[in-house]
Amino acid sequence: xxxVWRSADGRxxxxxxxxxRDAAGRISNSLRAxxxxxxxxxxxxxxxxxxxxACWYGIMGIGATCHTLNPRLHADQLRYxxxxxxxxxxxxxxxxxxxxxxxxPDCPTIEKVVVxxxxxxxxxxxxxxxxxxxxxxxxxxxxxxEETAAGLCYTSGTTGDPKGVLYSHRSxxxxxxxxxxxxxxALSCLDVILPVVPMFHAxxxxxxxxxxxxxxxxxxxxxxxxxxxxxxLIESEGVTFSAGVPTVWQGYVDHLAAEGVTSxxxxxxxxxxxxxxxxxxxxxxxxxxxxxxxxxxxxxxxxGLVASPKPEIADLPPEARKKWRLKQGRPIGIDISIVDxxxxxxxxxxxxxxxxxxxGPAVAERYLGHDESALTGDGWFDTGDxxxxxxLGYVRITDRAKDIIKSGGEWxxxxxxxxxxxxxPEVAQAAVVAIPHGTWGxxxxxxxxxxxxxGNPPPDxxxxxxxxxxxxxxxxxxxIIDSIPLGATGKVDxxxxxxxx
Ligand code: AMP
Numbered sequence: 051x052x053x054v055w056r057s058a059d060g061r062x063x064x065x066x067x068x069x070x071r072d073a074a075g076r077i078s079n080s081l082r083a084x085x086x087x088x089x090x091x092x093x094x095x096x097x098x099x100x101x102x103x104a105c106w107y108g109i110m111g112i113g114a115t116c117h118t119l120n121p122r123l124h125a126d127q128l129r130y131x132x133x134x135x136x137x138x139x140x141x142x143x144x145x146x147x148x149x150x151x152x153x154x155p156d157c158p159t160i161e162k163v164v165v166x167x168x169x170x171x172x173x174x175x176x177x178x179x180x181x182x183x184x185x186x187x188x189x190x191x192x193x194x195x196e197e198t199a200a201g202l203c204y205t206s207g208t209t210g211d212p213k214g215v216l217y218s219h220r221s222x223x224x225x226x227x228x229x230x231x232x233x234x235x236a237l238s239c240l241d242v243i244l245p246v247v248p249m250f251h252a253x254x255x256x257x258x259x260x261x262x263x264x265x266x267x268x269x270x271x272x273x274x275x276x277x278x279x280x281x282x283l284i285e286s287e288g289v290t291f292s293a294g295v296p297t298v299w300q301g302y303v304d305h306l307a308a309e310g311v312t313s314x315x316x317x318x319x320x321x322x323x324x325x326x327x328x329x330x331x332x333x334x335x336x337x338x339x340x341x342x343x344x345x346x347x348x349x350x351x352x353x354g355l356v357a358s359p360k361p362e363i364a365d366l367p368p369e370a371r372k373k374w375r376l377k378q379g380r381p382i383g384i385d386i387s388i389v390d391x392x393x394x395x396x397x398x399x400x401x402x403x404x405x406x407x408x409x410g411p412a413v414a415e416r417y418l419g420h421d422e423s424a425l426t427g428d429g430w431f432d433t434g435d436x437x438x439x440x441x442l443g444y445v446r447i448t449d450r451a452k453d454i455i456k457s458g459g460e461w462x463x464x465x466x467x468x469x470x471x472x473x474x475p476e477v478a479q480a481a482v483v484a485i486p487h488g489t490w491g492x493x494x495x496x497x498x499x500x501x502x503x504x505g506n507p508p509p510d511x512x513x514x515x516x517x518x519x520x521x522x523x524x525x526x527x528x529x530i531i532d533s534i535p536l537g538a539t540g541k542v543d544x545x546x547x548x549x550x551x
Pocket of ligand 1: 343
């Protein structure tokens, strides 16, 4: 089956899985020749491409750990992460090499930088072809225990330093089986899979393993994730399945609407990483594309919930079915529970909201280098999300615990208000954050980015919310800003907004 990718200059290039295996084998052999082996950390700083994928397999196959670095992180965070992981080598896209040049003086563990693509960017950096010159492609992989670390990804917490999550060969394998299943992503060799989610965001949501596992054609988008580039690639390669965060998908459906075009091949799209707005689901439905809303975390490998239909829901009329499809989903390879502040389990009655706890074979046990376990005594991981579980086992995330607004002792869901505001046709992005209040403790403030500035007066969003939310949920302030800040994985950066509130 083909592996297709878009290079940094926009060209679409193609090879096969067999070529990928050969390229990965050459990388493994060169790494071994450079004395990299079991347990050594090798970083990548790259967009989704053939070379990047070859590095993943080449590194993991010999028992070294592939550490994905996110180029959108602040230089201080990258520096911290590389040093914390003691990365020995870095494979970097030519276009991102300047980030590594800046890091090198403060990252003494790095012995070698290898540039992906054929351009040499600095005389001391080898290109990938120089690095693998003369290396055989035949390479025996494995020969180590299944608990050996395969991947490493840091999650940037809201407070404190980023925390490292190791994925083992075992957890990746089990996560692959969970996610390809019919009630999860339902992947098969008949699919053409486009991982829009970057390989540096939470283990590519497993797609770097699940696509090769089922033997689907694989299409890698490189750095170009704007609506036009995605549309061209989806149409030219016949992509049937893709996955990404809502902000990227919004750009795609906006492009299709602006151009008056549709997608001829796309069938299923996973929307996750933050809540799928109803307006996005509607836009995809109008194109005949099924949205699978999914929830996960770096710590979960990362998929935990997928909103695939159960029989009770599959037969409902579309509008009634949407109510469930907009929830974050039902468990995939995990046990779930909600608990109150004292840790007592709460009812799965569609009303009680509590801390979402999860447990499973692809859930991290502790963060890298931490002495203490990240789990409770009986093996549960606190996700930091607040959720409601209904009688059918579907979960609705009402907030991050840290984003929830506590007004007069009662909770206001920022996510619910944002979803309603984003259904307004003139709103491109919305974010609700807590602002301190003398009487109520906290009150909601709504930030909005509008779709177009064409001289029209801004819409009255408070009036729009009347009747759609409880009166006491009404934001005290509405501020229209040029752009809502996004974090390193394309999610709204509420920390930055709170800082400016
Ligand atoms: P990360 O580890 O960066 O992928 O972030 C994980 C967090 O993203 C979760 O704990 C949730 O707060 C949030 N998240 C992921 N998927 C969703 C979703 N579908 N709806 C709402 N929040 C989500």
